[in-house]
Amino acid sequence: MRRHFTAVVALAILVWPALAPAADEAGLLSQRAPALAESCAACHGPDGRAQAGIPPLAGNPEAVMRAQLLAFRNNEIPGATVMPRLARGFSEEELKELAAWFAGLDPEEESGSDSNGEQP
DSSP: OOOOOHHHHHHHHHHHHHHEEEEEEEEHHHHHHHTHHHHHHHHTTTTTTOTTSSSTTTTOOOOHHHHHHHHHTTOOSSTTTSSHHHHSSSSSHHHHHHHHHHHHHHHSSSOOOOOOSSOO
């Protein structure tokens, strides 16, 4: 039993350094998502809860948004206006991070405004 435990600990020590950069990169991307999303804010709102005919992004399924963003980037959506140009400005990893970030936003939660919709 002790031999198995020692083997598991040794394996963990050997594998951990290889996993650490990937975890750190994911953390950096997660921190960058709000900054990356700034280019989305002009049309979709700063919180992804667009109005006036623009599709909202907050709370949509991550896989669906990721597929749509990649389709925009690859110019696969007929009739799309500005989205293909915007999406080509992001790497595939950045598009995945944007999809994950918007999917994690609550579509009903108001951010930074009072009941009249005015900023504090």
